[in-house]
Amino acid sequence: MNNEYDPYEDRSRDKAKAAADDWRETSSRFWRYLRTRSLECWGFFIAGLLIGGLLF
Numbered sequence: 001m002n003n004e005y006d007p008y009e010d011r012s013r014d015k016a017k018a019a020a021d022d023w024r025e026t027s028s029r030f031w032r033y034l035r036t037r038s039l040e041c042w043g044f045f046i047a048g049l050l051i052g053g054l055l056f
Contacts, residue, residue, distance in 0.1 A: 034045065 034042070037045075
């Protein structure tokens, strides 16, 4: 009887935790990549953020 659907069980918390873990993994990979880049790449990254902030 453990396989029955329980409408009162809160599975959204599990989905939210999985999404948060996925986001943390993706962002940590991105920051690890940026730390290995030269100063020139950082300049382009910051310029992109500034231009994106001005346009949107």
